[in-house]
Amino acid sequence: MSEAPADLLIRDATALLWEEGRGVHFAVGQDVVVRGGVIASVGPTGPAVPAVEAIEAAGRVVMPGLINCHAHSPMVLFRGVAEDVAEERWFNDVIWPMEVNLTDEDIELGARLAAAEMISTGTTTFADHYFGMDAIARSTDESGLRALLGATYFSTDGPAGLERGLAFAERWRGRAGGRITAALAPHAPYTVSDDDLASTSRAALEHDLPIHIHAAESRVQTKHSIDRVGATPIEVLRRAGMFEAQVLIAHGIGIVPEDVPTLSGARVGVGSAPKGYLKHGTDTTPVRLLRAAGVPVGLATDGAASNNTSDVWESMTAFALVQKAVERDQAFLSAAEVLEHATVLSARAIGRGDDLGRIAPGCRADLLLVDLSGPRTQPIHDLAATLVYSARSDDVDTTIVDGKVLMRGRKLLTVDVPGVAAAITERLPRLTDRSHGRSIQDYDA
Amino acid sequence: MSEAPADLLIRDATALLWEEGRGVHFAVGQDVVVRGGVIASVGPTGPAVPAVEAIEAAGRVVMPGLINCHAHSPMVLFRGVAEDVAEERWFNDVIWPMEVNLTDEDIELGARLAAAEMISTGTTTFADHYFGMDAIARSTDESGLRALLGATYFSTDGPAGLERGLAFAERWRGRAGGRITAALAPHAPYTVSDDDLASTSRAALEHDLPIHIHAAESRVQTKHSIDRVGATPIEVLRRAGMFEAQVLIAHGIGIVPEDVPTLSGARVGVGSAPKGYLKHGTDTTPVRLLRAAGVPVGLATDGAASNNTSDVWESMTAFALVQKAVERDQAFLSAAEVLEHATVLSARAIGRGDDLGRIAPGCRADLLLVDLSGPRTQPIHDLAATLVYSARSDDVDTTIVDGKVLMRGRKLLTVDVPGVAAAITERLPRLTDRSHGRSIQDYDA
Numbered sequence: 016m017s018e019a020p021a022d023l024l025i026r027d028a029t030a031l032l033w034e035e036g037r038g039v040h041f042a043v044g045q046d047v048v049v050r051g052g053v054i055a056s057v058g059p060t061g062p063a064v065p066a067v068e069a070i071e072a073a074g075r076v077v078m079p080g081l082i083n084c085h086a087h088s089p090m091v092l093f094r095g096v097a098e099d100v101a102e103e104r105w106f107n108d109v110i111w112p113m114e115v116n117l118t119d120e121d122i123e124l125g126a127r128l129a130a131a132e133m134i135s136t137g138t139t140t141f142a143d144h145y146f147g148m149d150a151i152a153r154s155t156d157e158s159g160l161r162a163l164l165g166a167t168y169f170s171t172d173g174p175a176g177l178e179r180g181l182a183f184a185e186r187w188r189g190r191a192g193g194r195i196t197a198a199l200a201p202h203a204p205y206t207v208s209d210d211d212l213a214s215t216s217r218a219a220l221e222h223d224l225p226i227h228i229h230a231a232e233s234r235v236q237t238k239h240s241i242d243r244v245g246a247t248p249i250e251v252l253r254r255a256g257m258f259e260a261q262v263l264i265a266h267g268i269g270i271v272p273e274d275v276p277t278l279s280g281a282r283v284g285v286g287s288a289p290k291g292y293l294k295h296g297t298d299t300t301p302v303r304l305l306r307a308a309g310v311p312v313g314l315a316t317d318g319a320a321s322n323n324t325s326d327v328w329e330s331m332t333a334f335a336l337v338q339k340a341v342e343r344d345q346a347f348l349s350a351a352e353v354l355e356h357a358t359v360l361s362a363r364a365i366g367r368g369d370d371l372g373r374i375a376p377g378c379r380a381d382l383l384l385v386d387l388s389g390p391r392t393q394p395i396h397d398l399a400a401t402l403v404y405s406a407r408s409d410d411v412d413t414t415i416v417d418g419k420v421l422m423r424g425r426k427l428l429t430v431d432v433p434g435v436a437a438a439i440t441e442r443l444p445r446l447t448d449r450s451h452g453r454s455i456q457d458y459d460a
Numbered sequence: 461m462s463e464a465p466a467d468l469l470i471r472d473a474t475a476l477l478w479e480e481g482r483g484v485h486f487a488v489g490q491d492v493v494v495r496g497g498v499i500a501s502v503g504p505t506g507p508a509v510p511a512v513e514a515i516e517a518a519g520r521v522v523m524p525g526l527i528n529c530h531a532h533s534p535m536v537l538f539r540g541v542a543e544d545v546a547e548e549r550w551f552n553d554v555i556w557p558m559e560v561n562l563t564d565e566d567i568e569l570g571a572r573l574a575a576a577e578m579i580s581t582g583t584t585t586f587a588d589h590y591f592g593m594d595a596i597a598r599s600t601d602e603s604g605l606r607a608l609l610g611a612t613y614f615s616t617d618g619p620a621g622l623e624r625g626l627a628f629a630e631r632w633r634g635r636a637g638g639r640i641t642a643a644l645a646p647h648a649p650y651t652v653s654d655d656d657l658a659s660t661s662r663a664a665l666e667h668d669l670p671i672h673i674h675a676a677e678s679r680v681q682t683k684h685s686i687d688r689v690g691a692t693p694i695e696v697l698r699r700a701g702m703f704e705a706q707v708l709i710a711h712g713i714g715i716v717p718e719d720v721p722t723l724s725g726a727r728v729g730v731g732s733a734p735k736g737y738l739k740h741g742t743d744t745t746p747v748r749l750l751r752a753a754g755v756p757v758g759l760a761t762d763g764a765a766s767n768n769t770s771d772v773w774e775s776m777t778a779f780a781l782v783q784k785a786v787e788r789d790q791a792f793l794s795a796a797e798v799l800e801h802a803t804v805l806s807a808r809a810i811g812r813g814d815d816l817g818r819i820a821p822g823c824r825a826d827l828l829l830v831d832l833s834g835p836r837t838q839p840i841h842d843l844a845a846t847l848v849y850s851a852r853s854d855d856v857d858t859t860i861v862d863g864k865v866l867m868r869g870r871k872l873l874t875v876d877v878p879g880v881a882a883a884i885t886e887r888l889p890r891l892t893d894r895s896h897g898r899s900i901q902d903y904d905a
Contacts, residue, residue, distance in 0.1 A: 091838075093841070098794070290781065292785075294849070297788075323850045336739050339739055340737075345550075347741075350543055388878065390573055390574075390872075391580075393536075393885070394537065394539065396888070405540065407852070407854070409852070436839065443839055447841070
């Protein structure tokens with residue numbers, strides 16, 4: 016019986032594999048066969064399967080595409096605009112007054128630039144939380160990335176906030192060839208009322224949508240929440256019925272041991288963006304606590320106005336270094352465990368543990384080829400350590416989503432970076448104007 | 461009067477400049493003219509000066525080459541070999557037993573690979589502290605880098621240690637067209653006796669050599685030193701007469717306020733390698749204290765067995781992030797101040813404030829061209845922030861030492877990386893053999 020040629024064959028690569036109980040490990044000489052956007056097989060190199068496209072990958076690593084578990088992708092527009100200022104000024108005096116200026120066209124340009132940065136740094140899926148989400152969805156469709164998109168709302172928007180978020184989700188879920196999935200995206204427990212959080216929970220269950228929300232962003236927020244309402248931010252969410260749904264929590268820095276019983280039974284994940292935490296002089300996500308509780312912690316970049324980059328690989332290296340530093344324990348989190356956070360656990364954190372984050376039959380074909388022949392990644396004693404501590408996203412040679420090549424030999428195929436960057440640069444005077452005195456919101460967490 | 465053509469003209473670049481009192485700033489549309497390895501002029505783009513080589517640099521940044529203030533460059537051989545283990549095991553069980561295996565040829569191969577990594581990441585000068593220093597000097601001559609080289613010795617070597625270090629310095633200082641300068645390199649106050657430290661101080665003064673030494677590597681070391689000999693490591697060095705000479709201190713994490721009177725009057729600098737400090741779960745260099753004391757803190761990578769890379773640009777970003785984190789102050793160290801640490805202060809830290817680290821007439825022509833057109837570095841609101849927080853060493857397009865181009869368009873011109881990496885990979889079984897049970901030294905700081 017003859018079979019149609021495969022869509023893509025990656026040949027003779029060193030594959031980053033994962034199995035329950037064994038964790039991340041590597042196998043040399045592996046062929047990965049892709050059919051219909053899905054990994055059909057992975058196994059030792061044999062006779063070449065007929066394929067529309069074949070990539071000879073000897074000496075390169077094939078690994079799952081990275082997942083950005085919390086982003087505000089168009090904020091690349093404000094990369095570097097608010098440096099060396101304290102957090103309240105950062106929000107109230109700079110970023111939120113500037114966000115008032117954004118048109119849908121600005122947001123689409125920002126989303127395209129961020130897409131280029133993400134593809135070029137090995138991200139294949141991003142979970143976005145922002146305004147103007149239709150523009151981001153259009154950019155996602157065009158860029159070839161996969162995304163979990165949620166339209167941000169505050170209680171100051173009234174009931175229209177959730178309604179618009181729900182309408183966005185219904186409009187876009189399953190679009191872009193199935194690459195777009197949707198979430199409800201209330202901003203945070205300190206900007207969304209208990210009633211609106213409860214409405215969100217009900218809507219999530221009724222429409223089978225996950226919820227993506229900022230919560231317990233700092234230990235101070237947790238303390239303020241306890242002082243104000245007698246409950247941690249996580250307990251506030253629980254009382255609103257949120258953990259009946261799938262929940263993605265951004266940051267979770269202020270998660271405390273008393274939150275563990277709530278979290279460990281729930282369908283919940285946390286996105287951690289450690290570079291920005293260092294830069295803002297804050298604590299970091301309590302990874303040891305969450306690992307012990309069985310809560311998947313995935314990697315994230317947050318927005319580039321605080322993180323300055325949208326590079327999950329950089330987040331991975333920072334995550335590893337910062338965890339050892341805050342635990343004051345060189346032995347905490349092996350490089351293989353860090354790679355597990357970057358792949359399988361990131362997929363679980365966004366509720367996609369079944370079909371993303373692994374190179375296994377039936378998973379979506381979201382793949383990277385990594386070239387370790389450069390001087391910083393030689394010699395190789397321990398491939399996991401090479402990937403986490405020596406390599407960086409610039410060593411990603413090829414980025415593939417749903418079996419489609421979005422970057423080959425570091426050449427981006429779906430975004431015109433010079434054109435987008437020039438269009439953004441022209442707009443900067445208007446984007447950064449604060450003379451109007453308005454703001455998206457007032458920060459008082 | 462006609463003048464001979466310049467050796468190199470960099471045309472229409474955005475220049476990173478520095479002046480006392482003003483600090484780091486940028487000027488667009490600048491021409492840099494190089495004659496005889498020295499910057500002859502920098503100023504607004506005018507009629508093109510005749511030059512043997514001209515580089516059109518419109519849209520690119522020209523900045524001083526980075527200075528690695530503390531390295532063990534051949535330790536790239538052991539990159540990733542000792543991961544996720546505590547510090548004493550790292551030294552005693554893994555690294556020091558493996559270092560016994562190194563031949564001069566191994567060291568030369570390691571030095572070449574490190575040279576390739578340094579050139580490709582924008583380092584133009586490195587301060588090296590290791591065994592087999594003649595091999596490193598040969599590699600430096602060949603690679604085109606500039607280096608301050610010191611042959612490591614312990615008191616367990618007897619008087620031969622200092623003698624060999626001095627002989628190395630006399631043999632190599634001023635060689636490689638003046639690109640090699642030499643230092644005396646006693647290992648540390650906990651491995652070199654007070655008498656040998658005093659002999660080193662006398663030899664340094666007599667032969668006009670700087671001293672490069674590990675000291676106050678951690679707060680625990682400082683405490684141990686006080687417990688054992690009633691003095692901080694810095695005070696131990698002072699009593700040995702060391703601060704009569706120019707001194708480069710590696711790490712200095714355990715420098716305490718009582719050391720300030722000694723340091724602030726001395727010709728002394730500190731090299732800080734923050735990535736490894738995170739990874740090893742230790743404290744970091746007390747930059748606020750040292751800045752207030754007027755002690756220049758430069759950037760460093762330490763050895764790649766702990767740091768996993770030899771990339772000063774990465775150290776710069778980590779330095780900025782870690783300082784804000786440990787000070788818990790987003791406003792501490794502006795991006796422009798961080799760039800001052802990476803350039804002028806790094807030059808001063810190694811005793812070369814007069815002729816390195818700045819783009820100014822009379823300084824050596826050690827220069828980088830940086831391409832910020834990629835997606836992670838657009839748009840540009842604040843060029844200093846773009847360089848420190850968004851760019852990375854992969855955005856260095858061209859590396860120049862003494863007016864000679866060592867990397868152009870990211871192509872390395874002086875090191876054959878595939879050949880060196882293959883030769884090293886062949887040697888790994890022998891290099892990592894620990895069955896002999898010997899060690900370079902016993903770590904008990």
